[in-house]
Amino acid sequence: MAVATTTKTGARPSWSGRRPSVPAWAGTVPFFAYVGVFLLLPTGIVVVDSLKNPNGSWAVSNVTELGNPLVRGYFIGSLKLCLLSSVSGAVLGAILAYAVASGNPDGVVRRLYISASGVLAQFGGVTLAFAFLVTIGPVGLLFHASWYYEFPWGIGLIYTYFQIPLMVLVFLPAIDGLKVQWREASENLGSSAWQYWRYVGGPLLAPAFLGATLLLFANALSAFATIQAWENQIAYIVPQQISTALSSEVGLSNVNVADLLALGMVILVAIVMTGYALLQRRAARWLR
Amino acid sequence: MAALASVGETPVPVTAGRPSGMQARRRRRLNAFRYVVFTVFGLFFIVPLLAMARFSLEGAKLGTWSLSAWRQIASYQNTGIPPLLSAIEITLELAVITCVVTLVLLVPTMIWIRLRVQWLARTVEFLCLLPLTIPAIVLVVGLGPIYNRIQHYSLSALMLFWVYVILALPYAYRALAAGLSAIDVTTLAEAARSLGASWFSVIVRVIAPNMWQAILNAVLLTAALVLGEFTIAYLLLYTNLQEELYAISRNTPNAGVVFSTSLAALLFAFALLLILSYAGRRRRGRG
Numbered sequence: 001m002a003v004a005t006t007t008k009t010g011a012r013p014s015w016s017g018r019r020p021s022v023p024a025w026a027g028t029v030p031f032f033a034y035v036g037v038f039l040l041l042p043t044g045i046v047v048v049d050s051l052k053n054p055n056g057s058w059a060v061s062n063v064t065e066l067g068n069p070l071v072r073g074y075f076i077g078s079l080k081l082c083l084l085s086s087v088s089g090a091v092l093g094a095i096l097a098y099a100v101a102s103g104n105p106d107g108v109v110r111r112l113y114i115s116a117s118g119v120l121a122q123f124g125g126v127t128l129a130f131a132f133l134v135t136i137g138p139v140g141l142l143f144h145a146s147w148y149y150e151f152p153w154g155i156g157l158i159y160t161y162f163q164i165p166l167m168v169l170v171f172l173p174a175i176d177g178l179k180v181q182w183r184e185a186s187e188n189l190g191s192s193a194w195q196y197w198r199y200v201g202g203p204l205l206a207p208a209f210l211g212a213t214l215l216l217f218a219n220a221l222s223a224f225a226t227i228q229a230w231e232n233q234i235a236y237i238v239p240q241q242i243s244t245a246l247s248s249e250v251g252l253s254n255v256n257v258a259d260l261l262a263l264g265m266v267i268l269v270a271i272v273m274t275g276y277a278l279l280q281r282r283a284a285r286w287l288r
Numbered sequence: 289m290a291a292l293a294s295v296g297e298t299p300v301p302v303t304a305g306r307p308s309g310m311q312a313r314r315r316r317r318l319n320a321f322r323y324v325v326f327t328v329f330g331l332f333f334i335v336p337l338l339a340m341a342r343f344s345l346e347g348a349k350l351g352t353w354s355l356s357a358w359r360q361i362a363s364y365q366n367t368g369i370p371p372l373l374s375a376i377e378i379t380l381e382l383a384v385i386t387c388v389v390t391l392v393l394l395v396p397t398m399i400w401i402r403l404r405v406q407w408l409a410r411t412v413e414f415l416c417l418l419p420l421t422i423p424a425i426v427l428v429v430g431l432g433p434i435y436n437r438i439q440h441y442s443l444s445a446l447m448l449f450w451v452y453v454i455l456a457l458p459y460a461y462r463a464l465a466a467g468l469s470a471i472d473v474t475t476l477a478e479a480a481r482s483l484g485a486s487w488f489s490v491i492v493r494v495i496a497p498n499m500w501q502a503i504l505n506a507v508l509l510t511a512a513l514v515l516g517e518f519t520i521a522y523l524l525l526y527t528n529l530q531e532e533l534y535a536i537s538r539n540t541p542n543a544g545v546v547f548s549t550s551l552a553a554l555l556f557a558f559a560l561l562l563i564l565s566y567a568g569r570r571r572r573g574r575g
Contacts, residue, residue, distance in 0.1 A: 024404040042430025099325040131336035222423030225518035
C-alpha cells in the first residue's frame with residue numbers, strides 16, 4: 001500500500017514534467033478563438049466601420065452624425081419606448097414580486113410564478129406580437145384597442161408582457177433579502193406601515209429597484225423582433241432603422257448608417273449597464 | 289438593542305395580545321392584496337395566449353371551430369416562401385447543433401479553468417456574459433462581413449449556429465457555473481488523476497457526469513433560445529421558424545397556421561422549460 005502511494009505521487013510530477021512545452025492556458029484557446037471571431041470581431045467591425053466612410057477612408061467626424069435630427073429621432077423613439085416599458089414593467093413587476101415574496105416560500109403559487117416568469121421573460125419576438133394582435137389588435141377577440149398601432153402605447157403594452165416577468169426574476173431576491181427582523185424592529189419602535197416603507201424598506205430596496213429598471217431598459221433597447229412584427233412599415237426605433245439601413249443604402253450620405261446607429265446603441269447600452277453594475281454593488285451592501 | 293431583547297423576554301401573554309391582533313389584520317389585508325394581484329396579473333399573462341389558441345382553432349367562417357390550422361402545420365406552402373415544414377426542420381436541427389457546439393466549447397473550458405487556470409476565470413465569465421449587453425441587432429451589423437465569408441462555403445441556414453452559440457453563451461454559462469460550483473471539482477479531478485486517468489477522461493467521464501443536471505439546464509435554455517430567435521436570421525436573410533412565421537403573416541395576414549404554429553412552438557418551449565424546473569426539483573428533493 002505504502003509502496004503504491006509513493007510510486008503514484010512520485011510518478012505525477014515526472015509525468016507533467018515531461019511536457020513542459022504546452023502551457024495550461026492552451027486548453028482555453030478554442031474558446032477564446034471562437035468568442036474572438038464571433039463576438040469581439042463583429043463588435044470591433046461595428047466600431048471601426050462607423051468611423052469610416054463607405055469608401056474606406058477614416059472619418060471620425062461621422063460620430064457627429066449621431067446628433068443629426070433624423071438619427072436623433074430614432075434614438076428619441078427608442079428612449080420613449082424603453083422608458084415607458086421599463087418604468088411600467090418595473091413598477092408592476094415589483095408589485096407582483098412583493099405579492100409572490102410575501103407568500104409561502106415553498107408554496108405552489110410562488111413556484112408557478114417563478115417558472116412562468118422564467119418562460120415569459122424570454123417570450124418576446126414575433127409570437128408575442130401575434131398574440132396581442134388577436135387579443136386587442138384590429139382582429140382582437142377581447143376588444144379592439146384604437147391605440148393598438150399608436151407608438152409608444154400599443155407596443156409599450158406588448159413590451160410589458162416580457163418586462164414584468166423579467167422584473168419579477170431580478171427583483172425577487174432583493175425583496176426576499178428584506179429581513180423580517182427589520183420590520184419587527186420598526187413595528188416595535190411604533191412605526192406604521194407607511195413609515196416602515198418610507199424609512200426602512202424603501203431606501204433598502206431603492207438601489208435594487210433602480211438597477212432592475214436599468215436592466216429592463218437595456219432589455220427593451222435591444223428588442224427588435226416584437227416591434228418588427230407589430231409594425232413593419234414605419235421605423236420608430238433604432239433597431240428598426242438599423243434593419244432598414246442594412247437592407248437599403250439610403251438616408252445619410254457618406255456614412256455607414258447601420259454601423260453608426262449600432263455604435264450609438266453600444267454606447268447607450270454601455271452607459272445603462274454601467275449604471276446597473278454600480279447600483280447592484282450598492283444594493284448588495286444590505287441585501288444578501 | 290438591549291431594550292428590544294428585554295421586550296422579547298417579558299412574559300408572553302402581556303405583550304403578545306395586541307401585536308398578534310395587528311398581525312392578523314395585516315395578514316388578512318396582505319392576503320386580499322395578494323389574491324387581487326395574482327388574479328389581475330394571471331389574466332394579463334393568460335388572455336393573450338388563450339386568444340391565440342382560440343384564433344388557431346377558428347374555422348372558415350368566423351365563430352366556428354376547426355382543427356384545419358393545426359393540420360396545416362405539416363403541409364403549409366405559399367408562393368414566394370419556403371414550405372413551413374422545412375423551416376421547422378431547419379430550426380430543430382439548428383437547436384441540436386447549437387446545443388452540441390455550446391457544450392463542447394463551454395464544458396471542457398470551464399472545467400479546465402476551474403482546475404488549472406483559475407486566473408482566467410474572470411475573463412471567461414466576462415466574455416460569456418457580454419452577449420447579454422451587446423444587442424443582437426448590433427452583432428448582426430458586424431457579422432455581415434463574416435457571414436459573407438461563410439457563405440462562400442455554405443449557403444445553408446444551418447450556418448446560423450455559429451452566432452447562435454454566442455447568443456446562448458450567457459445562459460449556458462450561468463447554468464454550468466451553478467452546476468460546477470455545486471461539486472468539488474478539484475477533489476474529483478485529483479482522485480481521478482491519481483488513479484491514472486487522462487485529462488480527457490477526467491473531464492468527460494468523471495466531472496461531466498457529476499454535473500449532468502447543469503448540462504441539461506444549459507441544453508434546454510439554449511434550445512429555447514434557438515426556437516425563438518428572429519433578429520439575426522431575418523437580417524442575415526436566412527429562413528428559420530420565426531422568420532417563416534413573419535413571412536407568412538406578411539403574405540397572408542391572419543393566416544390561421546401562423547397562430548397554430550406559434551402556439552405549438554411556444555408549448556414546445558414551455559415543455560422544455562417545465563422539464564427543466566421539474567428535473568431541478570427532483571434533484572433538490574433527493575439532496
